[in-house]
Amino acid sequence: MRRLRPVPFVLACAAALALSAAPPFVRPAAAGWWDDLDKGESVRLSDLVHEPRRWKDKVVTFACIHHGPDQVFQPYFTSFTPDKFLNFTAWLDGSPLWELRSYTDDDFPFLYLRRDHPQRDALSTLLPFTRIEVTGRVKDVYRERPWIEVLGFRATPATLGRHVIDWVKDADAFTGSGDLARAETYYRRALAEVTLAETYQLRIRKRLSDVLRAAGRDLDAAKVEGGAPIAGGTATPLPPAGQLTNPTTSMPTTGVPAAPPSPVTTDLPGTEYGAPLPPAVPAPSGLGATPRGVPSSPITTDDLPGSDYRGAGPPR
Numbered sequence: 001m002r003r004l005r006p007v008p009f010v011l012a013c014a015a016a017l018a019l020s021a022a023p024p025f026v027r028p029a030a031a032g033w034w035d036d037l038d039k040g041e042s043v044r045l046s047d048l049v050h051e052p053r054r055w056k057d058k059v060v061t062f063a064c065i066h067h068g069p070d071q072v073f074q075p076y077f078t079s080f081t082p083d084k085f086l087n088f089t090a091w092l093d094g095s096p097l098w099e100l101r102s103y104t105d106d107d108f109p110f111l112y113l114r115r116d117h118p119q120r121d122a123l124s125t126l127l128p129f130t131r132i133e134v135t136g137r138v139k140d141v142y143r144e145r146p147w148i149e150v151l152g153f154r155a156t157p158a159t160l161g162r163h164v165i166d167w168v169k170d171a172d173a174f175t176g177s178g179d180l181a182r183a184e185t186y187y188r189r190a191l192a193e194v195t196l197a198e199t200y201q202l203r204i205r206k207r208l209s210d211v212l213r214a215a216g217r218d219l220d221a222a223k224v225e226g227g228a229p230i231a232g233g234t235a236t237p238l239p240p241a242g243q244l245t246n247p248t249t250s251m252p253t254t255g256v257p258a259a260p261p262s263p264v265t266t267d268l269p270g271t272e273y274g275a276p277l278p279p280a281v282p283a284p285s286g287l288g289a290t291p292r293g294v295p296s297s298p299i300t301t302d303d304l305p306g307s308d309y310r311g312a313g314p315p316r
Contacts, residue, residue, distance in 0.1 A: 053145035064090035094199035158197035210236035
């Protein structure tokens with residue numbers, strides 16, 4: 001007589017077959033996921049771009065300002081291909097992004113997240129000008145640029161935000177036209193953000209103190225500085241002598257109407273943040289083009305899109 005196999009054995013075989021056919025488990029990005037990540041060594045992004053070979057194959061953690069998706073790939077020379085990775089760009093942390101030069105020159109386009117990464121959806125919803133902390137591995141160095149595989153990221157408690165960028169741009173426009181009263185209002189509005197990152201606080205406080213001194217309010221300027229002058233940073237766009245507006249009455253001190261300020265609702269030259277994103281531009285041969293419709297920076301035949309960091313120092 002033929003003997004039947006025990007039922008438990010048959011069930012176990014069926015379960016094993018089902019597990020082998022199931023898709024691989026992807027760990028969800030739940031609470032505690034970031035804490036469990038090996039964060040490696042804390043560095044600045046500017047450190048990586050100035051000494052990429054020093055950090056080759058190392059895991060590092062750095063802060064940056066998220067910009068948006070891009071399509072910069074060199075599959076023949078690096079490990080990153082568009083079928084396996086998402087590419088995005090970020091600005092150097094602390095860069096004064098209300099200035100056109102920093103907005104364009106400090107954009108770093110070599111960040112890559114695997115398409116099957118648990119934070120893929122979170123990346124797609126991340127807003128520009130969000131300050132994030134990234135942990136990644138410097139996987140390749142090509143043309144003396146670090147190409148970084150992102151292992152994880154999170155928004156930091158210290159923030160920046162588009163609204164701060166807009167307020168400082170508006171304040172700069174009023175400063176340049178001589179309307180110091182309105183400039184002060186917008187600088188103070190930006191500083192009222194209680195979570196604003198310290199570097200950006202210092203940059204804006206320096207601008208505000210320069211405006212107050214130009215208005216003859218030295219004591220108020222000293223209070224803004226905290227008792228000691230704030231060194232470094234980029235120049236405040238003060239107007240030529242004789243074009244300052246009385247900070248109390250908003251009337252020109254020279255009796256001549258002050259020049260009207262630049263429109264305060266516009267964004268950085270060449271970038272209209274409020275407009276719908278244009279369709280992606282087909283990538284040139286071997287190089288990527290950004291979905292935002294413009295390259296990360298001018299593409300030449302002997303360089304990659306993005307800033308030439310070899311001659312640019314980090315913002316201080």
